[in-house]
Amino acid sequence: MEGVQPASKWFRERQQDDFEIGFRVAKTLFAAESPYQRVEIVQTAGHGAMLINDGVVMAAERDEFVYHEMIAHVPLFVHPRAARVLVIGGGDGGTAREVLKHPEVARVVLVEIDAVVVQACRRFLPSLSVAFEDPRLELVIADGVAFAARTTERFDVVIVDSSDPVGPAEGLFDRTFYGSLARLLRDGGILVTQAESPFYDQALQTAMFNAQREFFRRLHLYLYSNLTYPGGLWAFAFASQGLCPLRDFDAPRFARWPAAMRYYNAGVHRAAFMLPEFVRKRYAAILDPLPSI
Ligand code: SPD
Secondary structure, eight states, X not given: OOXXXXXXXXXXXXXXXXXXXXXXXXXXXXXXXXXXXXXXXXXXXSSOEEEEETTEEEEETTTHHHHHHHHHHHHHTTSXXXXXXXXXXXXXXXXXXXXXXXXXXXEEEEEESOHHHHHHHHHHOHHHHGGGGXXXXXXXXXXXXXXXXHOOOOEEEEEEEOOOSSGGGGGGGSHXXXXXXXXXXXXEEEEEEEOOOTTTOHHHHHHHHHHHHTTOSEEEEEEEEOSSSTTSEEEEXXXXXXXXXXXXXXXXXXXXXXXXXXXXXXXXXXXXXXXXXXHHHHHTTTSOOOOOO
């Protein structure tokens, strides 16, 4: 059932075998088997061009700003001055595009395993892949797990913009990988990782937080809602050795921010860490309590 089906012109993504989300497809723009996965970009009828890897929606023009603003600006408005940023995954360029809006960022290293994703997005998703034109960005085509284990460079912020934990992204949810990332963060560094759905992926989230907990003194979960990921409500994990996403949030810097945002603002930043009761209770023993603000 998964994948683009020419007869019906609908793409359906199946979630855990009892739920599907569907998008009407106007035309297939790109389709190829890369060494890692099937990469497709389709023009949907209502959600713009959409990147689909192995039958799973990665990004759609209509709502990608939600995911990319939230994964990038939350850590960058908490870190006092992030000069070096590492993005692991994110081969569509959307996360790097947002990171590069920060003038204090002097260098972004983006490590993507799949060159086909980058090539396809450069051609058919230019509003995301515009990031690759920025001279501050170095693109490395490599396995993020291996890169993190061997690099000697240190970063202020690391962002793991992964797909789901199957296929090429499996290692990006592993304890050993989090240990490598903790090692390559400079003092005061922040790690943000794509953390799946609080409705559908509770066991995975528990394992992920327990693994990150071993390496980070402070750990939080924050939420966003979008149109194109199954269930709509999705999460990121925020880990640091001390910086607090609320107490250290630089709201005055955001107030002076010249670039237009479409989802992120000071209120959304704070509200994203206020967890619905079923989420708060589930992770209360693993995550840090939030200061009252
Ligand atoms: N279920 C899909 C989760 C995908 C998250 N990453 C998407 C990459 C966008 N840059």
